[in-house]
Amino acid sequence: MLKKMMAASAVALRSGTRPSLMFTCRHSTSASSAVNSFLLRSLKEHYLEITRMAAPPKVSPPSSFSIIVGALDGNGPVLTKNYGKEEINISVMRLANIVRGGGGGDDDDEINQLFLHVTVSKLEQKDNLHFLCGLYPDALGIHSVSMRPKAESSGSGFLVVPSSYNGPTFEDLDEKMRDMFHNYIEERGVNESLFPFLQAWLYVKEHRNLLRWFRSVGTFIYEPKNGKKD
Template sequence: MWRRAVTESKACQLWRLIATRGAATGSGKQGSNPASSTAVVDSLLLRSLKEHYLEVSKMNPPPKVNPPSPFTIIKGALDSNGPVLKRTYGKEEISIFVMRLANIIRGEGDDPEEDGINQLFLHVDVSKPGQENSLQFLCGLYPDALGIHSVSMRPKVDSSADAVAPSKYNGPVFEDLDEKMRDAFHSFVEERGVNESLFPFLQAWLYVKDHRNLLRWFKSVGSFVKEK
């Protein structure tokens, strides 16, 4: 059920270069005055933060991609840690949370330079009216495949904290299920539109979110350092 796809992305490489680039080097000799020394260090850091901010702000976002119908984008998702997409299926409500798989599961020898942009981690929440619990899937999403990590019954979620790191496990190890049941679960989520067709939108959406968060981080750190 799994196929790993690796697609080189120049934008992604530039992004990592900026995100991991060291601060500017080459400071003068420190004086005996601690206040003067601090001012020099702070000035160097503020200059580096400003340079990185301007560099990132000039990066072109990916082409706009709409989610596959009938999924809709949840208002304010870019500025929250909640679900990104939702849809109805009969009486069910399907909510999708997303993160980069490299941020959750990284095996020894994995190369984030290759795979980080092409592996997404989905939390799929299937709920029904009047039910206290929902059926929740933790999945890996690739450009050409979707694989299920686990299936559990849990209280309905309203934040990504429980979505990405559940503290309670309510089901068997997915790989321990027989092949027929695993295939049936894959058919269950695919029938509800959860498949590789979501990848282009979610990949672009995460790029925009990461871009926004990085700019916000440069500004907030700079404001903190500059505050006297």
């Protein structure tokens, strides 16, 4: 079709006439339809490929934690537990999504490096105690400790820039204090034992997000012949 269009245009230019507007519009519509068709086919192929991916083995979180209802469809905390009068909430994402271009590792390495946002809250306190941590299969490291207003740690998203002083760099604290902070969160069950569940949970979440993306993009592009969408 494109070759025919170019040939017709060349003849028209040699004869001193212009291709009709109707012809141009018809070609434009046809080309757009072809692009949509190829794109929809590709989206469907990828969608089906993802549906055939093997699901990870089902893993339960440590018994003291509960999975927050609806966490797979949101950006807020994944796990919660009560510790005395405290409430512990944990959010997670790939560390590679935070530190871009750091080492060029492959996907297997990236899913083995998780980024945790741990919130310790007390009902009578207006601020929460926040720990930003790196979680690995065999270790957990603290990146920072800060106090943040509760309004800054809502379920709308856990990567929030604090509005006040964020505290000293964790590495600038003396070794004894760093060890005590590690003991503090370990007493609350925040350690490498969380890794198997959170890793599997991320696989499931990313799988669902991919399916949702391919489906929603395909639905947007799809144009039935009668011009009406279901």
